[in-house]
Amino acid sequence: MHVEPVVVPRLLTVTARKRFVPVVMRTQRHHWDEPANHGVRECAMTALVEGRVLQGDGSPVLVEPILSPLAYAYMRVPPNIPDDKVRRMEYELRRFAEGKGFCFGTIFYEFKCGMFDAFEELLLELQRAEAHDVVMPSYRHLARSPLLQNSLLTRLEFDAHAEVHVLRDTTV
Numbered sequence: 001m002h003v004e005p006v007v008v009p010r011l012l013t014v015t016a017r018k019r020f021v022p023v024v025m026r027t028q029r030h031h032w033d034e035p036a037n038h039g040v041r042e043c044a045m046t047a048l049v050e051g052r053v054l055q056g057d058g059s060p061v062l063v064e065p066i067l068s069p070l071a072y073a074y075m076r077v078p079p080n081i082p083d084d085k086v087r088r089m090e091y092e093l094r095r096f097a098e099g100k101g102f103c104f105g106t107i108f109y110e111f112k113c114g115m116f117d118a119f120e121e122l123l124l125e126l127q128r129a130e131a132h133d134v135v136m137p138s139y140r141h142l143a144r145s146p147l148l149q150n151s152l153l154t155r156l157e158f159d160a161h162a163e164v165h166v167l168r169d170t171t172v
Contacts, residue, residue, distance in 0.1 A: 071102035071133035071165070074122050076110040076141045089137055096167050097135045105131065110141075119152065126160035138168045 108118040156162040
């Protein structure tokens with residue numbers, strides 16, 4: 001049977017040259033009664049890497065591979081801190097990570113004192129993405145107690161094989 005390419009009318013958003021570009025993905029129309037094509041699904045990321053994702057004008061989207069290691073950030077945000085100070089800290093974390101040669105992922109925020117929900121999410125994301133670097137303003141963003149800081153650092157090291165990089169190197 002004949003397989004013809006078609007332009008799927010759904011839009012993907014991909015990062016190309018550090019800006020978001022809407023693209024149309026070109027796939028093939030499969031005839032599901034053929035044994036060779038039965039159950040095959042197109043992976044958008046595979047199509048993107050192989051150059052089968054097209055922009056609206058029909059030209060392929062150029063994808064630059066990320067060669068630097070991925071790093072995530074973690075910070076505790078008390079309720080009384082001004083938004084401009086939080087934004088400044090976000091900027092410093094991003095700049096610090098990129099200065100160390102990391103591809104900056106995202107920041108995990110802990111908003112409630114004594115809670116560790118964002119820390120648990122960070123651990124899961126590090127394991128899922130196989131990332132091994134965490135950036136934070138200081139060890140006090142983990143906890144005030146040195147014993148609890150060491151416990152959380154140990155979890156990062158053994159559960160996610162992660163190394164912690166701090167902006168202000170205060171003793172643990």
